[in-house]
Amino acid sequence: MQRVNPIRTLAHYKSGYLRQDLPAGLSVFLVALPLCLGIALASGAPLFSGLVAGMIGGIVVGLLSGSEVSVSGPAAGLAVIVADAITKIGSYEAFLVAVVLAGLIQLIMGLLKAGRFSSFFPDSVIKGMLVAIGLVIILKQIPHALGRDNDYEGEFEFQQLADGENTISEIYRAIETASPGAVVISLTSLAILIVWERTAGRSTRAFFKNFPAALAVVLVGIALNELFRVAMPGWYLGDTAHQHMVQIPTIAVGKSVFSIFDFPDFSILQNPQVYIIGATIALVASLETLLNLEASDRLDSAKRVSSTNQELIAQGVGNMLSGLIGGLPVTSVVVRTTANVYGGARTRMSAVIHGVLLMLAVFLGGALLNLIPLSCLAAVLIMVGYKLAKPAIFKKTYRDGWSQFVPFMVTVVGIVFTDLLVGIALGTVVGIIYVLYTNFQSTFRLNRDGRKVTIEFEKDLYFLSKPQLKEALGTLQPGDEVIIDGSKAPFIDHDIYNMLHDYRETAKVQGINYELRNIALSRRRWSPKAEKLTSR
Known part of the structure; x- marks a missing residue:
């Protein structure tokens, strides 16, 4: 241009x-x-x-x-x-x-x-x-x-x-x-x-x-x-x-x-x-x-x-x-x-x-x-x-x-039936909601191969991804071997971080092998050695 x-x-x-x-x-x-x-x-x-x-x-x-x-x-x-x-x-x-x-x-x-x-x-x-x-x-x-x-x-x-x-x-x-x-x-x-x-x-x-x-x-x-x-x-x-x-x-x-x-x-x-x-x-x-x-x-x-x-x-x-x-x-x-x-x-x-x-x-x-x-x-x-x-x-x-x-x-309906600025505001709010919704639909990927389960983060995770991630954790079953991989997420929201660590207690009770890799707040990382928590 x-x-x-x-x-x-x-x-x-x-x-x-x-x-x-x-x-x-x-x-x-x-x-x-x-x-x-x-x-x-x-x-x-x-x-x-x-x-x-x-x-x-x-x-x-x-x-x-x-x-x-x-x-x-x-x-x-x-x-x-x-x-x-x-x-x-x-x-x-x-x-x-x-x-x-x-x-x-x-x-x-x-x-x-x-x-x-x-x-x-x-x-x-x-x-x-x-x-x-x-x-x-x-x-x-x-x-x-x-x-x-x-x-x-x-x-x-x-x-x-x-x-x-x-x-x-x-x-x-x-x-x-x-x-x-x-x-x-x-x-x-x-x-x-x-x-x-x-x-x-x-x-x-x-x-x-x-x-x-x-x-x-x-x-x-x-x-x-x-x-x-x-x-x-x-x-x-x-x-x-x-x-x-x-x-x-x-x-x-x-x-x-x-x-x-x-x-x-x-x-x-x-x-x-x-x-x-x-x-x-x-x-x-x-x-x-x-x-x-x-x-x-x-x-x-x-x-x-x-x-x-x-x-x-x-x-x-x-x-x-x-x-x-x-x-x-x-x-x-x-x-x-x-x-x-x-x-x-x-x-x-x-x-x-x-x-x-x-x-x-x-x-x-x-x-x-x-x-x-x-x-x-x-x-x-x-x-x-x-x-x-x-x-x-x-x-x-x-x-x-x-x-x-x-x-x-x-935007069209808002402007026609109210005025220019109100219609623009309505359209912008709805547009932002759609962007957020679309963006947080693909923040992580869950792969299951028998008892082996990998949840791999595809991008930064914010609190808006919490309901989806919580639902994914809810599908885990006793005896599963689970790896949560955050190597592709430079930023992990505090709410997500706390939820992942709090789930350790649930994993222990349910008998789930639960491993966190590269899960950190902001851009700081844990030590290269993965944190592994096993409960049987």
């Missing part, structure tokens, strides 16, 4: 992959736009704060990132924490100080090389996380595709904050109240995406390969909605202020650009609560980032290995800047990263391009982008979700055996 070098010259990116990165960046921008706004709304923060976090995540974190394909921005997983923190600390300006502190903590974590902890998550759990995210994207976007936009874009929890529904009941409500205009736009958009992808894969025409399908979908979505306004008013999804449309906040006439920014209130540093909130954000954001980095390496077609420590440093710098100019906390995020990879991105320039486009959208193109129906963007996200959760992935993981399939499925 090729390791990512986060420090590249501008010439490398100019001469390399800009033709692929530009369409990918545009696709990510179209996906990120409603997500940034929706997550800000779900967090109880100003709408503009989500866009600020998206800009910082794209431009600043994108340039400094330890990954070539990861995309950062505001994360749905932090929405509840942010909303609760704003309430506790009293104001959004005070909360921004906690974001700055969180960035500082992440910067220190990166310098201390804490990124190595990402390797402790089982491979089956990372695979399950990607599939679960794909399923959640599909389930959460179905209501938007049907014209029900009560729930925030970007909310991934099963229990919804916005309207008291859950993921399943929201789909039922959406079917009941489906908007014909939204349904036509979303189905048309899905058809375009499917045909476009197949044509790009088979055709030699450069147009289909270079022009982003997501942009084509957006243009068709706007055109259809405007057609409905003229020809079929009952199907029209509304104007730029309607809930079915993208809603970018615009700068009021006569106001300075800086009027839409919020700045931190550092007087809150006297309140100990701000430090607790900052540490909480830093830990949760770092965990989500490291998990996504593992996932992005799996998705990367070039199979590059990202620098986790460099990523933590990049996230730290990004969060410090985001907090200083009024943005939400930033993390590496799965949905935008997936859209980036499947959009054909080759380098970090696609992430930077998406950040630049977010900035241009706010300051130059807000009125035009507010004409985009959410139903056509829902179609784009549904396609992203399908690529993550293809049925073939379930089949392949099942063929890999129960030790892979069970943690995988626990």
